[in-house]
Amino acid sequence: MKSRGSDPTPAIRMGVYERDGHRCVSCGRHDLTFQHRQAVGMGGSKHRPRLDQGLAACGTCNSRYEADLHQAALRFGWKVPRWVEHAGLVPVFVPAEGRWYRLAHTCARRDHVTHAEAMRMMHEVYGDDYVEGAGLRPFPGAPMGRAA
Structure with missing residues (x-):
């Protein structure tokens, strides 16, 4: 398989997997894929991701993040809109641990x-x-529906 410019380097991929405990951040499974937190296709970034721009996610959850x-x-x-300048400013929640983390972009570390x-x-x-418990409005200024 040919690598794309937006594919993580092997070191970044391994650093993300190690940082996330070799488990999907959403469900805890071990069959991992690299989850780009920001879009890379259809006008998204063409640059290799940094550590704070990726997560360990199983194939099922990775697909479901867009559905x-x-x-x-x-x-x-787990996903960050492409207009956000620095994905590392958006914390990540790990349900299995019940904890929020700030992801470092220069080393494979996450801080509670x-x-x-x-x-x-x-x-x-x-x-x-951003509405706590409901997430982001579908578009700025829109009323929130029921929390997902």
Whole structure:
């Protein structure tokens, strides 16, 4: 398989897998793929990702982030809209641990942050378009429906 410019280097891929404990951040499975937190296709980035721009995700969850888990993926930082300048500013929630993390971009490290700190970080990035418990509005200023 030919590598694309947006594919992670082997060192980045391994660093992400090690940082995330060789488990899918969403469900905990071990059959991993590299999850780009920001879009790489259809006008997305063509650059190799940094550590904070990737997550370990199983193939099932990775596919579902663009389908039925899309709102949850945005709410928990597994996906980051392409307009966000620095994905590392968006914390990541790991359900199996019940914890939020800030991802380092220069080393394979994640630092625990409190729920309150994670919500502050989300509001700094998304402003009033981030609604705790519901995630991002479908588009800025839109009313929120029921939480996913």
